[in-house]
Amino acid sequence: MDPYLRVTDLRVSFPTADGVLRAVEGVSFAVEGGRTLGVVGESGSGKSATALALLGLHDLRRATVTGQVTIGGRELVGRPETEIRRLRGRNVAMIFQDPLSALHPYHRVGRQIAEAYRVHHRGAGRGETRRRVIEMMDRVGIPQPDRRYDQYPHEFSGGMRQRVMIAMALVNDPALLIADEPTTALDVTVQAQILELLTDLRAEFRTAIVLITHDLGVVGQAADDVLVMYAGRIVEQGHVEQVLRTPQHPYTSGLLASVPSLRGDPEADLRPIPGSPPSLTELPTGCVFHPRCRHAGALGDRCRTEPPELRVVGTGGHRLACHLPTRERARRRAEDTTRAGVAR
Amino acid sequence: MLRFLVKRTLSAVLTLFAVSVLTFLMFFALPRDPVSGMCPRNCNPERLERVRQELGLSDPLVVQYGGYMRGVVAGRELGAAQGGHCDAPCLGWSYVNNEAVTDTLVRVLPVTLSIVVPAAVLWLLLGMGLGLVSALRRGTWVDRVAIGFSLTGASLQLYFVGAVLLLIFVYTLGWLPVPGYTSLLDDPVRWAGGLVLAWLSLALLCSANYARLFRAQLLETLGEDFVRTARAKGLPRSAVYGRHALRAAISPVITVAGLDVGAALGGTVITETTFGIHGLGRTAVDAVRAGDLPTIMATVLAAAVFVVLANMLVDLLYAAVDPRVRLG
Amino acid sequence: MTDGPADEAGPLLRVRGLTKHFPVRGGPVRAVDGLDFEVRAGETLGLVGESGCGKSTTGRLLVRLLEPTGGSIEFAGHDLTHAGRRHLRPLRGQLQIIFQDPYASLNPRHPVGRIIAMPLRVNRIDPPGGTRARVRELMERVGLNPEHHNRYPHEFSGGQRQRVGIARALATEPRLVVADEPVSALDVSIQAQVVNLLRRLHRDLGLALVLISHDLAVVRHLCQRVAVMYLGRIVEIGDRDDIYHRPQHPYTRALLAAVPHVGQFGPAGRLRLTGEAPTPLDPPSGCRFRTRCPRARERCAVEEPALVRRDGGGQATACHFPGPDPLPAEPVRAMA
Incomplete structure (x- = not known):
């Protein structure tokens, strides 16, 4: 099946006082209907900039966006605003991280959802719109939707507000949903509910979902494929089990090793990645990760001078941007594991 | 409530x-x-x-x-x-x-009201209009000109602006009659003609504050998440600005406007003196000069009443605009 | 129970029936409603819970940034509960707090050296060797370059700013530090660095630490004992391993089940909680958790369960029907 979303060599940059800020540097991926792609990265990884590019939401007076973003066969980059606007909210919709600030505080919730419906269904009457909105609110699990239709966002709890956002995004049955950190601001028990809701809705509507998060656990639970981003680039991509169980890139494995979890030895020190994410105006030469990578010296100067290409490794669409040959990587990983086992 | x-x-x-x-x-x-x-x-x-x-x-x-x-x-x-x-x-x-004194008040209040209220409408429209235009065309020459214009207006003095306008429109071109008060009920055209220069002068001077404030508020609001959501829904720009951004940006403008108008109603002394119109402000000053205690008391109390009412109105408007605000 | 130094007759910090109500139109917000716990010298206690459970308020009560409406706080034998400023002053140096937001908790107009030295100045402590030497020492201890003491907060990254906050908290050599969500605002790869730092400081300095966090995994790596809070009360408290491996309270179990962890693929287990926490303005009668509890019965609506020890161990639970679920026999009735 032809992927509904196809991104090719996307680049987003902003001119700043300190030089050009390259937020996204040559990102390519595709998502098919009914599948969830998790995009994992920390702040500065470019994941949010990528998400905004998928809806053409960058202010082009300030940002430069190049490459191709094709949604349902229609190209987004370089097209006039009026054309993109027809796709926004209809073919592709977005839910944001903080539902309290993402909803207009002065307008009633029902009206905000109805607005999303009416802008793409111009002929719809009042009654029809209201019915559709209430149906959607019910579908996302908001109790007493006809009463809550007339309430304001601040009268809802965090999880309910996020459900409102989801209802608003899905009211036009978009084939693609972008979820930017949808559960980060929520309690963990509510997070579980929302993730389950998204999975149910995806199954029902065959939506393609791009789920952006910094939480590897969330990706493991909710995504089919994963993209690991660092400093605007993809460093690793593949099926979620493959990438999380056998991470190939030192950043991915570093991240997995540094995250505290409910399993593992609580007495052992965590193994953080040394250093901190680079400034996007002064990126390191060669491989962007090399200043923090333990293996950077192994290949002489190569990691410092030559940026690695994203290449297929192994089977099943697992891609990696790293100079270390596979065998060497495997050997080092085995070494790490034994060392960690001996440590305490 | x-x-x-x-x-x-x-x-x-x-x-x-x-x-x-x-x-x-x-x-x-x-x-x-x-x-x-x-x-x-x-x-x-x-x-x-x-x-x-x-x-x-x-x-x-x-x-x-x-x-x-x-x-x-x-x-x-x-x-x-x-x-x-x-x-x-x-x-x-x-x-x-x-x-x-009651008769005095009854006589001069409508004058001040006739000066302040239409001037306030004008300066709000002008200020917000300039603010809107500069926010939408931020960084361009339009922005700079608009703000420059309003700053110039704010830096001028009313007696100067008033005098210049008088010179041009009344004494040289003769397009307008000598300023003075005619009751609105008697002759609306003369009412407007006699006061329009006062309105224009006040508008020119007072709009700058609002232009700057509204511009800043709009720019801040336009960066808010809910505006991004509105765009993500596919709304056309007019709806995004009109229905979403404007309403959210207006609160501080309401506060300042309310207090400004309340204070102005207490007596726009310089305006009245420049244009030779006898309103509350002029009366108050004359009363102080003459040591006329009852009149002084009355004018001061009247001004205080306006300020208090304006404050109450501002609070009510706030609650009307922002559903999160609860009175009491 | 604890392997920290126990050179005191009793616990370093003892909290009994701690209560804080905020008066609001419509009734008091019962943010904290009767907490009982202790912290021994050199021990780490984690306070976990979701938003609205009162853990942050508790943190502020412990360092007396807020005054309790009821109950008592005893620190090193002194009663802090309603102590006035004069009585608190000599103790403040021993009780410090680290805040969540590394961007908001540092005064942007002060160089970091001054920020770190401020507790010394305010408490009129003149360390042997001088203030400047102490600031250097503190900066080194938290992993910052002491040469940077003249720089301003905005010149540091989030993780580094948090280190400044930690150095500041350590300046007066406190015996107990309250850390309110110290790593939540940090990037994942930086969180680990700061967690390790806190571990090391606890070990090297013998600090008692009260860690407030919604992140169960972080708490597991830092704390010897854990208290789980829900709507202003402690529902379960015990040693780390007991809480994480043998949770008795249904809320603790649901919380642990909801944490997405990396080894698990596909949706979380069946221990899904419905709905959200009720408002602390009007908590449910009886057991506050009953509206979301899969085991709720009639008794739960009537009688509030007390925090009771089970089997004479260190773990205490506030539940009428603790233990692994589901309970056999009686059908579960949904509570309104």
């Missing part, structure tokens, strides 16, 4: 009470004889003494104040020459103007 109104009315009464006491005290702190100022040069000392008696100026301050306030609340007796019984609210008799 009811609770809010009750609480605010009570606090308003207290404020007005405090204002009246302070004014009273300040007046009597002046080292001068209030009566002799009221009288033309060749004043008869017996007449002076009689007036002094009638005004009760030999009584202790507290008694005088009490008498005055009683008059405001329940009416009191004045001398025969002053019309005998003065109904509540009795604001006393002005020997300077030779009329009941």
Whole structure:
């Protein structure tokens, strides 16, 4: 099946006082209907900039966006605003991280959802719109939707507000949903509910979902494929089990090793990645990760001078941007594991 | 809501009470004889003494104040020459103007209202318009010109602007009549014609603040998440700005506008003097010069009432615009 | 129970029936409603819970940034509960707090050296060797370059700013530090660095630490004992391993089940909680958790369960029907 979303060599940059800020540097991926792609990265990884590019939401007076973003066969980059606007909210919709600030505080919730419906269904009457909105609110699990239709966002709890956002995004049955950190601001028990809701809705509507998060656990639970981003680039991509169980890139494995979890030895020190994410105006030469990578010296100067290409490794669409040959990587990983086992 | 109104009315009464006491005290702190100022040069000392008696100026301050306030609340007796019984609210008799102060107020209030209200509408529209345009065209020459224009307006002085406008439109081109007040009810065209220069001058000067404020608020609002959501829904730009951004950006403008208008209603002295119109402000200044206590009290209290009402209105508007605000 | 130094007759910090109500139109917000716990010298206690459970308020009560409406706080034998400023002053140096937001908790107009030295100045402590030497020492201890003491907060990254906050908290050599969500605002790869730092400081300095966090995994790596809060009360408290491996309270179990962890693929287990926490303005009668509890019965609506020890161990639970679920026999009735 032809992927509904196809991104090719996307680049987003902003001119700043300190030089050009390259937020996204040559990102390519595709998502098919009914599948969830998790995009994992920390702040500065470019994941949010990528998400905004998928809806053409960058202010082009300030940002430069190049490459191709094709949604349902229609190209987004370089097209006039009026054309993109027809796709926004209809073919592709977005839910944001903080539902309290993402909803207009002065307008009633029902009206905000109805607005999303009416802008793409111009002929719809009042009654029809209201019915559709209430149906959607019910579908996302908001109790007493006809009463809550007339309430304001601040009268809802965090999880309910996020459900409102989801209802608003899905009211036009978009084939693609972008979820930017949808559960980060929520309690963990509510997070579980929302993730389950998204999975149910995806199954029902065959939506393609791009789920952006910094939480590897969330990706493991909710995504089919994963993209690991660092400093605007993809460093690793593949099926979620493959990438999380056998991470190939030192950043991915570093991240997995540094995250505290409910399993593992609580007495052992965590193994953080040394250093901190680079400034996007002064990126390191060669491989962007090399200043923090333990293996950077192994290949002489190569990691410092030559940026690695994203290449297929192994089977099943697992891609990696790293100079270390596979065998060497495997050997080092085995070494790490034994060392960690001996440590305490 | 009811609770809010009750609480605010009570606090308003207290404020007005405090204002009246302070004014009273300040007046009597002046080292001068209030009566002799009221009288033309060749004043008869017996007449002076009689007036002094009638005004009760030999009584202790507290008694005088009490008498005055009683008059405001329940009416009191004045001398025969002053019309005998003065109904509540009795604001006393002005020997300077030779009329009941209440009549003075009734005469000058509509004048000030006619100056301030249309000017306020103008300066709000102009200020917000300039602010909107500069926010939308941020960084371009339009932005710079608009802000520059409003800053220039704010830096000028009203007596200068007023005088220049008079010179151009009244004395040179003759397009407008000499400014003066005609009741709106009598002749709307003359009403407008006599006041339009005052409106324009005030608008020019006051709009700058609003232009800057609104521009800043709009820019901040446009960066808010819910505006991004609106765009993500596919809304056209007009809806994004109109329905989403504007309404959210307007709150501080309401506050400032409310307080400004409240203060202005207390008397736009310079405007009135420049254009030779006798409104509340002019009357107040004249009363102070002449030492006309009843008129002073009345004008000060009137101004205080406007400010208090304006504050209450601002709070009500806030609650009307922002559903998160709860009064009380 | 604990392997920290126990050179005191009793616990370093003892909290009994701690209560804080905030008066609001419509009734008091019962943010904290009767907490009982202790912290021994050198021990780490984690306070976990979701938003609205009162853990942050508790943190502020412990360092007396807020005054309790009821109950008592005893620190090193002194009663802090309603102590006035004069009585608190000598103790403040021993009780410090680290805040969540590394961007908001540092005064942007002060160089970091001054920020770190401020507790010394305010408490009129003159360390041997001088203030400047102490600031250097503190900066080194938290992993910052002491040469940077003249730099301003905005010149540091989030993780580094948090280190400044930690150095500041350590300046007066406190015996107990309250850390309110110290790593939540940090990037994942930086969180680990700061967690390790806190571990090291606890070990090297013998600090007692009260860690407030919604992140169960972080708490597991830092704390010897854990208290789980829900709507202003402690529902379960015990040693780390007991809480994480043998949770008895249904809320603790649901919380642990909801944490997405990396080894698990596909949706979380069946221990899904419905709905959201009720408002602390009007908590449910009886057991506050009953509206979301899969085991709720009639008794739960009537009688509030007390925090009771089970089997004479260190773990205490506030539940009428603790233990692994589901309970056999009686059908579960949904509570309104």
